[in-house]
Amino acid sequence: MLAQQGLTQHAFNFQAEYLKTIISNANVDDIRFMSATQITSSSVPFTPNDDQPLSGLSQSVLDHCTKSWPSTIQPEGDYQLPVLDPYDALLTFRNSAVSCQQNTGLWPQQPSVALEGKQGNVEAREISPPTMTSQKRGAQDTTDDELDTRARPPKKLKSRPPPAAPPIRFEPTHPPATPSNNRGVLLEVVIPSSQAFSTNPTLATASSKTSPCAPVDPTPEFEDTVSEFLESIESADENNDTRKHLSGSQLKHLDRSVQDLSKQGLLIEVQIDTLSTLLKYLESAMNEFEAIDVISLFSKEFATAGEDCINVIDRLFDRITLSLEHVVLSLSILNARGLQQHLFPEELLVASLSVFKTHVEKFLVPALEFSKDDNGLSKGSGIFKVISGNTALRSRVLAIVGTTCDISERLRRSGNTEVSDDIIVKLVYIGLALFFIDTSSELIVGLTEAESVKQSGSSLLRMVFAKHSKQRTWILEEILSLLIKLPHGKKVIKGYRLIDGSKIHTSSALLMQLVQTCSESPLVVEPPADFLHLHPSTQKIEFRKLLDEVKRIMEGAKTSVGYIFNVLLSRSMKGTKSSVEADYRTVLDTLVTDLLTVLGHPEWPSAELYLLIFSTAMARYIDDTKADSAARTMAVDTLGLIAARIKTISNRITADASEQAKASSNEERQPFYGDLSINTTTADLSYLQANYDNLVEYLGSNELNDTAIKAAKNTWIWQWIVVICSATTKEYDGRTWGEDQWNALAIETLKLWKLFNSQEPHPRSIVPLARKSVSQSGAYLTSRQQLFLSFDMMLSRILMALEGGAITLRAKSLRALSLIVTGDYAVLSQLNVRRTIALRLQDQSPSVRDAALELVGKYMLQDVAIRKAYYEIVSDRISDTGLNVRKRVLRLLKDMFHKADDPEMCNDISQKLLLRVYDDERTVKDLAIKSVSEVWFSPFVNATSVSHEGRGDHADGPNHVAPVTPSQRRDISKRSRTLIDMVGKLSIPQAEAFGSVIQWLLNKERRTDEFNLSDPRQAFSRTCAVIVDCLVDLIQTLQDEDAPKSSVASAVHTLHTFIKAEPRLIEAKHLSSLLVYLHCSSTSEDWKITMFVLRIFQDAIPVVKDMTPTDSQMAEKLALALVAKCPVVLLPEAVHVLCLTVRILTLHSARLCKFFQTCVDLLGADVSKLRTGAVIQDNKTRRLMTIVGLLCKHYDFERAIKDHPEESHLVELKAKMQPSPQEYVFAILSSLCAHQYSLTLQQSALQSLGHVYMSFPILMNSSRSVKIMDAIFAGHECSLQTELLQIYTGFLLKIQTTPMSEQGKGTGYSLVAKAEDHLEAGIGSSIMQRYLDRILKCALVADEILQAAAIDVITQVTLQALVHPMLCMPVIAALETSDDATICSRVLRIHKDLHQKHASLIYAKSMECVRTAYMYQTSLRVSKADVHGYKLIAETGQSVAMICHMYNLVSDKRQPRNTLLSGLVKVLEVDLTSSEVEVDGTYARFVAENLAYLDYRSMEEVLLVIFHLNRIIAGSGMTLLHSLTEMSSRSRASVTDDDSTSKMSNGKAPKRGKKVANQATSTVTKPKSKSKKANAQNVVGSGGEDAVVSESGGEDHHDDGREPVLPMRVMARASVAVEAAILLKTCLKRIYDISEFKCHQFQPSSHATHKEKPVLRPTGTVARIHWQWSADQVDTICDPKSTKSNAEDMARNQLGHFLELIEAESVQHMRDDEKESAKGHYYHQRHGHGHGQGVSGPYASRDSRPSGAQQQMQDEREEEGEGDEADVEEGEEKDDEDAESSEDDDDDTGEDPDA
Secondary structure, eight states: OHHHHOOOHHHHHHHHHHHHHHHTTOOOTTOBOOOHHHHHHOOSOOOSSOSSBHHHHHHHHHHHHTTOOOSSOOTTOOOOOOOOOHHHHHHHHHHHHHHHHHHHOOOSSSBOOOSSSEEBTEEEEEESOGGGGGSOOOTTOOOHHHHHHHHOOOOOOTTOOOOOOOOOEEOOSSOOOOOOSSOOOEEEEEOOSSOOOOOOTTTOOTTOOSOTTOOOOOHHHHHHHHHHHHHHHHTSOTTOGGGSSOOHHHHHHHHHHHHHHHHHTOGGGSOHHHHHHHHHHHHHHHHHHHHOOHHHHHHHHHHTTGGGHHHHHHHHHHHHHHHHHHHHHHHHHHHOTTOOGGGSOHHHHHHHHHHHHHHIIIIIHHHHHOOTTOOSOSTTHHHHHHHHTOHHHHHHHHHHHHHHHHHHHHHHHGGGSOOOHHHHHHHHHHHHHHHOOOOSSOOSSOHHHHHHHHHHHHHHHHHHHHHOGGGHHHHHHHHHHHGGGSOOSTTSOOOEEOTTSOEEOHHHHHHHHHHHGGGGSOOSSOOOTTGGGSOHHHHHHHHHHHHHHHHHHHHHHHHHHHHHHHHHHHHHOSSSOOHHHHHHHHHHHHHHHHHHHHTTOTTOTHHHHHHHHHHHHHHHHHHOTTSOHHHHHHHHHHHHHHHHHHHHHHHHHHHHHHHHHHHHTSOOOOOOOSOOSTTOOHHHHHHHHHHHHHHHHHHHTTTTTOHHHHHHHHHHHHHHHHHHHHHHTSOOTTOOOOHHHHHHHHHHHHHHHHHHHOOSOOOOOSSOOOHHHHHHHHHHHHHTSHHHHTHHHHHHHHHHHHTSSOHHHHHHHHHHHHHHHHHOGGGGGSHHHHHHHHHHTTOSSHHHHHHHHHHHHHHHHHOHHHHHHHHHHHHGGGGOSOHHHHHHHHHHHHHHHHHOOOHHHHHHHHHHHGGGTTOSSHHHHHHHHHHHHHHHHHHHHHHTOOOHHHHHHHOOSTTSOOOOOHHHHHHHHHHHHHHHHHHHTOOHHHHHHHHHHHHHHHHHHHTTSOOOTTOTTOHHHHHHHHHHHHHHHHHHHHHHTTOOHHHHHHHHHHHHHHHHHOGGGSOHHHHHHTGGGGSOOSSHHHHHHHHHHHHHHHHHTTTOOOOOHHHHHHHHHHHHHHHHHSOGGGHHHHHHHHHHIIIIIIOOOHHHHHHHHHHHHHHHHHHHHHHHTOOOOHHHHHHHHHHHHHHHHHOOHHHHHHHOTTOHHHHHHHHHSSSOHHHHHHHHHHHTTSTTSOHHHHHHHHHHHHHHHHHOGGGGGSHHHHHHHHHHHHSOOHHHHHHHHHHHHHHHHHHHHSOGGGSSOSGGGHHHHHHHHHHHHHHHHHHHHHHHHHHHHHHTSSOHHHHHHHHHHHHHHHHHTOSOHHHHHHHHHHHTTOSOHHHHHHHHHHHHHHHHHHTTTTTTTHHHHHHHHHHHHHHHSSSGGGOOSEEEOTTTOOEEETTHHHHHHHTTSHHHHHHHHHHHHHTTOOOTTSSSOOOOHHHHHHHHHHHHHOOOOBHHHHHHHHHHHHHHIIIIIHHHHHHHHHHHHHHHHHHHHHHHHHHHHTTOOOOOHHHHHHHHHHHHHOOOSTTHHHHHHHHHHTTHHHHHHHHHHSSOOOSSOOOOOOOHHHHHHHHHHHHHHHHHHHHHHHHHTOOHHHHHHOOTTSOOGGGTOBOOOOTTOOOOOOOSSOHHHHHHHHOTTOOOTTHHHHHHHHHHHHHHHHHHHHHHHHHHHHHHHHHHHHHHHHHTOOOOOOOOOTTSOTTSOOOHHHHHHHHHHHHHHHHHHHHHHTGGGOOHHHHHHHHHHHHHHTSOTTO
16 A cells, blocks of 8 residues: 555655554554655654554555555544454565565665565565564674574575675664564564665565566475475584574574465475474474473573673573474464374474473563562572663563564464363463463563563463363363462552553453353354245244354353352352452452443453352342351442442443434434343334444454454354344244344344354454444443343342341441442432331441431432432431431531421421530530521521621610611511521420520620620621511511411510520610510410510510619519419519519519518418418419519518618518518428428428528528428328429529629628528538438339439539439439430439549449349339340340440440459359358349340450359359259168168168169269259259258258258259359350350450450340249249248259259360360370360369369269179179169169160
């Protein structure tokens, strides 16, 4: 093509540069040159990096070489990278260029292109590698041709022209890319100074006359060349090693000749003798090369070479290059077309592979992996170190790399040759050695060169894997075993570049390509010649045959994938926690990540198969509840990633379809996802076919550039075949296909069938397909596969994992679901997802709840439907116990408020935000206040923003707000109506929280400054003042509009909220306008309005003192009228307002004093009537008491008398009420507290006394008050006790909140005020210390109101530190076990506060706390059977220990925690040395259940509990066992003595008593029969009489010197506690999976890893202990004074049950000891340790001697052995009765007597 356009010098250089690039198969996507027309027509020298991609010229060369030149050329067009065979293209291009040159006579003075020989004025030779062109060869770097020329002239051939003159070398200015799969070829152009134009002898002979392009038979020349070369070797000197083999130039010449013969198919014409001689020579040479280890040989020579080491390395390279050239020639002959395969000896191929394998393993791989940091200990490291520092030597390494890649490519092409298994093994190991090169360190060559070698190995492995299906399993095994050799991980550079520029790991690419090569197996079934003309039924049969054949191929791929994942999963899930396991886990993660990266790409169809099989395996892990937690966690992670990727691809496909519809202005076409069937429309079928055709055409046009592309193309073909054949072979209930559809499918199937079986490349498209279109087709067709149809399965498994399992698994499942939702948040709208997330929002783990909130939170802000679906369950989490959960809900609700368009939702959000204003956590409280301020007040702040100058001009004073514009006022009024509606719906706690928020914001803004509305920094204060002003106007407006009373009440309520927070916000004019609402009312709504107005006056009068006298007097009159007529519930506010008005506004107390005196007189008259027994009006009397008490509380009559002694009404008051008005009233009220009066009257009197105590606390300590309080606590009236406790609470609150300096005014009262303050504090402390025990007793009653009042008092007592905190701790710990969540949270708050302040003090009596908790639970339950050491949490459905709160606080510090655990276990310990053994069985069970249900944080805690339990079992348990054994032996001995006496009287010899006793004892100690329980009960029952005697009389009277035995009832009581210890230990071992050996090895004083190792209770594990007896039965057993008839039987049964437990525990201990001793024996044998060190364990005594029971058992066994010997000697004296007795004993024991 270039010759036709006129070739210039720079065009020639470009041509050579390009051909070198495509031959090396380099990535030329980023290399840009000028267009072909610009290059060939321009006279400007060629320069790179211009505008036109190199692929434009590539297409031109490709079209010329394939004789498919297009009619038009687009010089500036951007073509696709060409797909061609580099060698074929180069030779074709060369031949065409030579032909055109000879025909046209072009270039008389220009160079030409040829591979060898002379062509015009140019001589071209082929050298390697291409990467050497960037470096000038040194003096030592000579080729074989030059050496041969200097040695001797070549022998002339008859048909060979004379040799050319010395050449001139042209080096290209730009080195080509790195060699890859194809052999690297570099054109070295040499131009003589003056030579005539001549032809290449390999292409034309000198005698050719007919045509310059006529073909010439090269066979004779090849035969002559072979003969000449081999004769030269034979004639060479035998001592000259350099001439034993053909030179490199000769080998290359023969290689090119073989390739020429192969092209023309003339190798078959070569004489067999000549070819056989050449093959024998090659085999002999290969054997010589194989026999010599060149690395070892030259390493020895290198070690002694000194300065001549470079020459040694050069000769090493020469030797390696020579051997590789022999391999190249051998493989050229093997692959040559026309070769008779039987002529090529298999031994030659084996030898060639051995030489090549040796070269790869011993030189190339070590050289490429050699690092400059090598320590020099490996073989050849010195040689490699010199090479790494020498540029010329590194170039020679690159040349060997090129040759290696060439050999690998030739081996790949030889795949169709039938070879033995030995050759296959060598090929595989060569490929493995090339592929698994570690490139993590700095290499001698570049990373690109190393990757090219790895790609060569990959190609070789793919060839073997595709052609030899029986070898696939072990090939995969070898690959998977070597995978961990390659570096993996996030920080590792990925070596395989994808077409879109991204990269994956080379190992992942290899595994996917291996599976794809399974599709390269040709179909055995061939299509019939007349397939299209067959009848549809016959065609259907052919379809079925084809389908079966393709499925066979698919099954091979599935088997390989399954094997890969089975190996990786088995090696990464061994549970050994080794580095190898971690490496394989990393490999697996890397593979999955790469699979997800290429999923949907056209070149990687196997990714879908991999992920499908892997996801199925992961689903099985989740289904298996017994699977390892790590495996299930990995399964959830993986399924989440896969499902998320599926959703991402699906959404991208939908988006691309919409984009295409918009671009084409057509209706949006949805992708066809249905199954191909008889109902499929023609449009859908065409759509599906077009996408498959796109992929096949695109991949077919690129398959020559990359051999793996062909496998991908074939994979898509058989997938399309499966779709068609599955549809055509399916039955449709008698319906048939349409003719057009059937014919279209038949034509498509035939085309695919032929294309699949054809080995020819796919026909290329003239117009290349766009990559984007092909990518869309690949993604769409992938989305139709089974993997995408499995999305619901994956989602269901993730939801299944969310519903159970460990906390980690649930958290991982939420993250997996989050990944899916990121791809498509519509998943959250599914019902099953909503239900599962709702459950996780109530999960017991705060981290899981937080993750669930994070998942749905951001999508609730985006989508209205999701917001409405999840709002209720999410907003309820605002009261969650988790700190982070509450914070997240607060932020979410605040953001949702601004996005919600539903007024009801906005109101609900505003209300729920107020719930966290009083949160215990400071950060949550601050966040709640900030959120409330933003939601409630940000609109007002923005609406009231005015300039600072305007405020200064119009403000009347510091407490007057500047006027606002009319528009601002209208806006504020409108928003105020909304505010009123919101406040009207608040509950009382929420309203208080709203007011506290306003107060907090005002205080924060003002800080230490005075309240000043003109201050520019107090913007929120001005806003509130404007709101108050608007609210007052709005109240009047609502009243005028006859609005509902509820609206007016809400408005007044809102106004009161602001005034309570800051009374200075209101002005006198506002109070005057509100006087109208102080009139007496008749309805409840009116009284509600009046109540809020009274509270406004109550807060505002102390600060607003500028009311007019008229309004002040009006306020006094209205307040006095309200006191006389208002409901009793309003009396506190009305009386307070009346007193404030008189004391601050009117300053005239005559009317008040007269009213007070009247009320006192009326009350005194009623008291007199009561004393005489007359009937009074209780309501009037109680009202009078309340008014009198409130007046004494809010108005200091005594001080008024002192300040104004001259006023007549005060003088009269003083005269009537001696010694003072308050004391006079106190006397009257205290007299009404007598028990003879009615309960309501006493309660009202006590309440009024509380009002008097508030102003005169000294009266609280009077003898009369103390007598009243003692009587109330001694009584049983809960209402009076509640009232008294409320008085205490109010008094303590007054002490806490009253500042010390505000009691008196002026300097005259300062000292007195301070004294009164301290007096009040002292009175409070003395009262609390006096009545604390009774207050604590009230806290433990069942009455909720009294209990709440007592908790209020305890809160203030602990807060003000009025008593020692340790005194309150037992009751606090007991109340923490309450079922009432409110009570529990309140006392827990007290406990936490004490823990922060006095952690070192409050746990001094921790066991008293536990005992009090037990007694409290007993008092709440109907019977003791309902008392348990655990309780059920309704929210989570989980059971927790009763003392969990105390333990969680104590567990922060190790020492207090261990002390508490030790104390709890000691409850189960029994002191058997004391005279009286007392055991509370139900309390022991309560403690044991608490220990079972505690949430232990570390393994040390569990082992510590078991350690102390072992000590109890070893002490008390073994003592009880010894007593039982002793009692049984004595009882049986006495029975034997009685039998002996009777037999003596009958004249028979007695049986040996010792043996009978021993047999009885053995029955006790070794009950192995099936009736073990019955035997044990019989053993215990035999001591019944002795037990009774011993219990009553003291000791058991035996004169044999043995120690006394415990009474049976005592042993039964003690066994209850020990039984609880045994069952608790068994339960803990089962829950936490602890072996007995591990328990024995634990020592509390030693430091071990278990102290820091966290322990988690497995979810779903039941810690409940199953008790043998009920609580009532246990009480009967443990009661020493029980007189029940069955007490003895119950005690006997308890001991029998205990005996079973203690023996089972001993047997288990012995088994574990035997196992561990066996392990220890093996260890000692291995390590040479001695024995006899003793056995340590919980049952061993402290002096390492056996216990009493064990020693006795051992002695009895010895005695039994002696008895047996005596019986043998006296066997003749045994009678029949003895034999029957022994048989009975044998039956009882279930043992063979001979045993």
